[in-house]
Amino acid sequence: MSRQALVAILTALFTSVVQANSTPADAPDKAVQVLYPAAPQNAQKGAPEHFTGEVRVDRLFPANDTAHYSGAYVTFQPGARSAWHMHPAGQHIVVTQGVALSGTRDGKIFRAETGDSLWCPPGVEHWHGATPDAAMTHLVITGVRDGRNVVWQEHVTDAQYRGQP
């Protein structure tokens, strides 16, 4: 047998072994990586009962047995903001475009620029949104506790959004 033929046989054998051991991404096997492709069906409009103005949510990945948090992009058009809400297991946001505002019941409003991150601890009632004159996108990482990741409250008034008492 020639050396070339031997290499070809060994390569074919190796390939078949690799393929035989391949597992699809949606298999229950917990020992393989899982790809979550970006897709139009991952996008949804922010529900009017939970947001003021135009908001889009693009889901990135779900929570799993190991990582008790999900990921999503949320994009707010100028002046748009969430309703008041709290997260039972907290939430990190990373601003990826524009400037984010986030207010709490004590009257504070944080201003987070692109590249800044913000941690909202469990149970802290707050809102977040864009500035009045520019769109904003943030990536949110939202903890899940007992199957819940958010408790919604009432809308943010224009006065609250402007930081008025």
Place this chain on the structure above:
Amino acid sequence: MSRQALVAILTALFTSVVQANSTPADAPDKAVQVLYPAAPQNAQKGAPEHFTGEVRVDRLFPANDTAHYSGAYVTFQPGARSAWHMHPAGQHIVVTQGVALSGTRDGKIFRAETGDSLWCPPGVEHWHGATPDAAMTHLVITGVRDGRNVVWQEHVTDAQYRGQP
């Protein structure tokens, strides 16, 4: 009073309210939001013992008592990749620029485009990096278990990077 003057006064008032209520990011109170501003000192070069090629890590936020994961951007120049490694508590990556490659010991190489996410379960040995001809940035969310978030192994060879046996 002109409308312009009124807008100027309201804007100044809004700004002063926001500034007066600012809280330092290191406040120990667990009931307040925490801002992690982007800053040059959050960036570090990928250590040569853990990476091939030019890699920059920009830390975003640390793990805390509630959220057992940290966040960072990692940017790989063309052809750059991590060494083999595994995460004791898993890792999500979200590709924010370019195309990410991620290989596992079974010979599979995932290709994740901008906007795609990838979950790497605990203990799965893998590498990730840029394609040969374009830079790539991903946002990583890395679980922490018993104080560790990564176990490093040997470098990825050129043949492994190219998907050759």
